[in-house]
Amino acid sequence: MNERRRGAVRSEAAHRSILEATAALFAEKGYDHLTIEGIAARAHVGKQTIYRWWPSKAEVVAECLLEGVLLPYQFMPPTGAPVRDDMVDWLRGLNAFVTGEQHAELFRSLVAAAMDNADVGRMLRAKLGDESVMVQRLQAAVDAGQVRSDAPLQEVSEAFAGMLALRVLSRAPAEPDAAERMVDAVLGPYLT
Amino acid sequence: MNERRRGAVRSEAAHRSILEATAALFAEKGYDHLTIEGIAARAHVGKQTIYRWWPSKAEVVAECLLEGVLLPYQFMPPTGAPVRDDMVDWLRGLNAFVTGEQHAELFRSLVAAAMDNADVGRMLRAKLGDESVMVQRLQAAVDAGQVRSDAPLQEVSEAFAGMLALRVLSRAPAEPDAAERMVDAVLGPYLT
Amino acid sequence: MNERRRGAVRSEAAHRSILEATAALFAEKGYDHLTIEGIAARAHVGKQTIYRWWPSKAEVVAECLLEGVLLPYQFMPPTGAPVRDDMVDWLRGLNAFVTGEQHAELFRSLVAAAMDNADVGRMLRAKLGDESVMVQRLQAAVDAGQVRSDAPLQEVSEAFAGMLALRVLSRAPAEPDAAERMVDAVLGPYLT
Amino acid sequence: MNERRRGAVRSEAAHRSILEATAALFAEKGYDHLTIEGIAARAHVGKQTIYRWWPSKAEVVAECLLEGVLLPYQFMPPTGAPVRDDMVDWLRGLNAFVTGEQHAELFRSLVAAAMDNADVGRMLRAKLGDESVMVQRLQAAVDAGQVRSDAPLQEVSEAFAGMLALRVLSRAPAEPDAAERMVDAVLGPYLT
DNA sequence: GAGTAATCGAGACGGTACGTCTAGTCTTTTG
DNA sequence: CAAAAGACTAGACGTACCGTCTCGATTACTC
Numbered sequence: 124m125n126e127r128r129r130g131a132v133r134s135e136a137a138h139r140s141i142l143e144a145t146a147a148l149f150a151e152k153g154y155d156h157l158t159i160e161g162i163a164a165r166a167h168v169g170k171q172t173i174y175r176w177w178p179s180k181a182e183v184v185a186e187c188l189l190e191g192v193l194l195p196y197q198f199m200p201p202t203g204a205p206v207r208d209d210m211v212d213w214l215r216g217l218n219a220f221v222t223g224e225q226h227a228e229l230f231r232s233l234v235a236a237a238m239d240n241a242d243v244g245r246m247l248r249a250k251l252g253d254e255s256v257m258v259q260r261l262q263a264a265v266d267a268g269q270v271r272s273d274a275p276l277q278e279v280s281e282a283f284a285g286m287l288a289l290r291v292l293s294r295a296p297a298e299p300d301a302a303e304r305m306v307d308a309v310l311g312p313y314l315t
Numbered sequence: 316m317n318e319r320r321r322g323a324v325r326s327e328a329a330h331r332s333i334l335e336a337t338a339a340l341f342a343e344k345g346y347d348h349l350t351i352e353g354i355a356a357r358a359h360v361g362k363q364t365i366y367r368w369w370p371s372k373a374e375v376v377a378e379c380l381l382e383g384v385l386l387p388y389q390f391m392p393p394t395g396a397p398v399r400d401d402m403v404d405w406l407r408g409l410n411a412f413v414t415g416e417q418h419a420e421l422f423r424s425l426v427a428a429a430m431d432n433a434d435v436g437r438m439l440r441a442k443l444g445d446e447s448v449m450v451q452r453l454q455a456a457v458d459a460g461q462v463r464s465d466a467p468l469q470e471v472s473e474a475f476a477g478m479l480a481l482r483v484l485s486r487a488p489a490e491p492d493a494a495e496r497m498v499d500a501v502l503g504p505y506l507t
Numbered sequence: 508m509n510e511r512r513r514g515a516v517r518s519e520a521a522h523r524s525i526l527e528a529t530a531a532l533f534a535e536k537g538y539d540h541l542t543i544e545g546i547a548a549r550a551h552v553g554k555q556t557i558y559r560w561w562p563s564k565a566e567v568v569a570e571c572l573l574e575g576v577l578l579p580y581q582f583m584p585p586t587g588a589p590v591r592d593d594m595v596d597w598l599r600g601l602n603a604f605v606t607g608e609q610h611a612e613l614f615r616s617l618v619a620a621a622m623d624n625a626d627v628g629r630m631l632r633a634k635l636g637d638e639s640v641m642v643q644r645l646q647a648a649v650d651a652g653q654v655r656s657d658a659p660l661q662e663v664s665e666a667f668a669g670m671l672a673l674r675v676l677s678r679a680p681a682e683p684d685a686a687e688r689m690v691d692a693v694l695g696p697y698l699t
Numbered sequence: 700m701n702e703r704r705r706g707a708v709r710s711e712a713a714h715r716s717i718l719e720a721t722a723a724l725f726a727e728k729g730y731d732h733l734t735i736e737g738i739a740a741r742a743h744v745g746k747q748t749i750y751r752w753w754p755s756k757a758e759v760v761a762e763c764l765l766e767g768v769l770l771p772y773q774f775m776p777p778t779g780a781p782v783r784d785d786m787v788d789w790l791r792g793l794n795a796f797v798t799g800e801q802h803a804e805l806f807r808s809l810v811a812a813a814m815d816n817a818d819v820g821r822m823l824r825a826k827l828g829d830e831s832v833m834v835q836r837l838q839a840a841v842d843a844g845q846v847r848s849d850a851p852l853q854e855v856s857e858a859f860a861g862m863l864a865l866r867v868l869s870r871a872p873a874e875p876d877a878a879e880r881m882v883d884a885v886l887g888p889y890l891t
Numbered sequence: 892g893a894g895t896a897a898t899c900g901a902g903a904c905g906g907t908a909c910g911t912c913t914a915g916t917c918t919t920t921t922g
Numbered sequence: 923c924a925a926a927a928g929a930c931t932a933g934a935c936g937t938a939c940c941g942t943c944t945c946g947a948t949t950a951c952t953c
Contacts, residue, residue, distance in 0.1 A: 130902030235430040278500030285477020308470030312504030514897025622811040662884030669861020692854030696888030706928030707918040
């Protein structure tokens with residue numbers, strides 16, 4: 124019945140150490156200059172221990188993202204204020220975060236990693252709040268009578284997410300009023 | 316005598332040869348697995364001849380883009396039909412192109428290259444039609460009375476461009492009606 | 508009274524299996540490419556079971572030699588014929604064995620192992636008949652009046668052994684009459 | 700007619716540096732613990748520069764031997780005294796050199812290398828004076844009337860060389876009178 | 892029996908070195 | 923005299939083994 128495993132068991136210490144080293148080096152040097160040898164050295168781990176569990180550096184990065192070691196923030200849309208203000212707040216925060224001095228390079232590296240590996244892309248979208256989260260917030264607004272019930276929530280969400288994507292891609296500087304203009308232009312017509 | 320002229324001619328041949336080799340190898344292996352050595356070998360050129368003219372492989376790729384060797388298409392929005400239909404056509408075409416079997420991997424590589432090098436990003440945006448081109452088309456629609464004069468053209472354009480960006484990033488499959496839904500949702504409210 | 512040990516006892520099956528796997532792999536790949544991991548895998552044995560009982564692969568090889576798993580032959584000088592003919596026979600046989608197609612590579616590996624580990628060297632010499640065995644045969648010839656009693660038996664033996672050693676070391680091909688020439692040159696002057 | 704090569708030419712500095720580093724490390728750690736990486740590091744040379752010119756570390760060692768970087772001594776038999784004394788001197792010197800504290804380990808490593816690679820074996824024999832050198836010295840003795848003209852010079856030489864080989868192989872300590880006993884036993888009967 | 896050691900196969904661990912590949916620079920020869 | 927050919931130092935790649943260290947199971951002696 125129970126397939127007994129034999130031999131020593133995976134070392135959780137090594138596992139953690141690898142993820143932490145990866146996160147640190149990713150932040151320091153970016154995805155391109157991240158190396159398996161560097162991770163192994165920083166984590167005080169044999170290279171084989173990395174290759175035993177992950178097929179490529181992209182997968183290690185994906186797991187870092189999943190575990191929140193790389194990007195500990197989880198962006199959920201706020202819900203207290205009227206939907207228009209909540210969306211502006213949220214988009215403004217994300218936009219500032221994603222394009223700000225601190226993190227712009229990190230995100231460019233993450234996008235490069237995502238282009239290399241679909242898992243990284245998936246994790247990254249989940250972290251940044253995919254459209255389903257946005258749609259839920261908008262649906263709540265519909266239920267509260269703040270948004271017309273015939274509003275195309277899916278498309279509105281996609282427009283907002285796309286705006287963020289575009290700004291990462293095009294190295295656009297963070298403009299404080301971009302979020303406001305975007306929300307008014309796209310969501311505005313559907314507010315009651 | 317004219318021996319010297321021939322030397323200059325040969326140099327231009329090398330230049331072209333490098334761009335063509337780069338384009339061919341880019342298409343074959345993608346940006347990550349593109350190497351200077353590979354380009355030099357394929358172009359029958361010394362590595363130094365590449366390093367003499369470009370500081371990095373990203374710059375070679377950028378010039379390929381500029382010269383149209385990599386991406387010979389130039390996407391301009393059509394102008395014949397009502398603006399709503401023109402935009403749908405245009406977005407649909409671009410979306411299919413960018414996410415289709417043939418080119419999806421190429422675009423992912425281009426995005427990776429753009430993350431590595433701002434020039435590549437600039438070229439890529441220019442090739443795919445940046446917002447200013449879209450804004451011009453929309454302005455024409457305003458002038459023609461098809462779109463309300465208070466419509467936020469900049470933001471509408473950004474929403475459309477963002478949608479495309481998002482689809483490249485997230486490896487979304489090409490949905491034929493996505494363009495239509497997007498145009499109706501974002502531009503719809505501003506049509507007269 | 509007797510301090511008996513507790514717990515399981517050394518597995519004879521594992522022991523044998525290791526020696527056999529070692530012999531097989533030694534013959535297949537030679538000493539240099541023999542690995543502890545390879546032996547363990549071939550013997551269906553944990554690596555630790557090898558390290559528990561032997562300090563190095565050289566010691567395992569030495570025991571293989573001792574147990575006759577590696578080299579099942581035991582060369583003793585014949586005694587029937589006149590000493591000159593017996594020595595020729597014996598040297599010829601050994602020389603052919605040691606330098607022949609079949610075994611030359613094996614012996615080179617054994618020499619390499621002997622350079623690595625003195626025990627292997629000891630075993631190897633014992634197997635191939637060290638000088639004391641030769642001296643005994645020659646002493647019998649002295650007693651039988653076939654060899655002068657003032658003959659330097661030790662040095663004559665050493666000369667014969669040295670000839671064999673030299674031929675292994677220098678990859679000399681097996682010459683059928685080498686043994687005869689050697690015996691006549693070195694032992695000849697002392698025959699009665 | 701002459702196929703001339705293009706491009707840069709082999710760096711003599713790197714070549715020398717590699718041979719010297721190899722000799723130093725060989726002496727320090729022996730053949731087994733000699734590594735290509737170690738040589739490259741010590742010689743301030745890329746590993747590829749070693750692999751470009753030699754297929755294995757054994758070949759590098761062989762060239763070290765050939766170039767006299769590893770073993771700068773060249774043993775030629777002396778010729779001044781009567782042949783018996785010259786041979787004793789020569790054998791004693793070689794035996795002491797080969798089995799002495801200083802060099803025994805080096806020679807064991809060299810033998811191991813020779814078992815690995817035929818070139819090393821050839822070089823080693825040439826360095827230590829192969830039998831042809833000995834035969835020449837003995838022939839001179841024959842011409843001078845010190846040795847009988849029917850003496851089997853080839854076999855006598857082989858006996859002496861074999862004695863040395865055996866002593867390297869068997870880790871025999873250097874006995875000062877071994878050379879004398881050997882010469883008297885093997886060459887003695889042929890002296891006039 | 893229950894307890895206690897030592898053994899077993901299996902295999903993960905931190906490491907070292909392998910032999911290959913590419914980067915970016917420097918050098919020689921040739922058209 | 924520009925540029926092809928290619929050697930140079932440097933360093934990461936992914937693999938193979940090293941010798942050590944768990945694991946859980948098994949075996950054999952002691953109490």
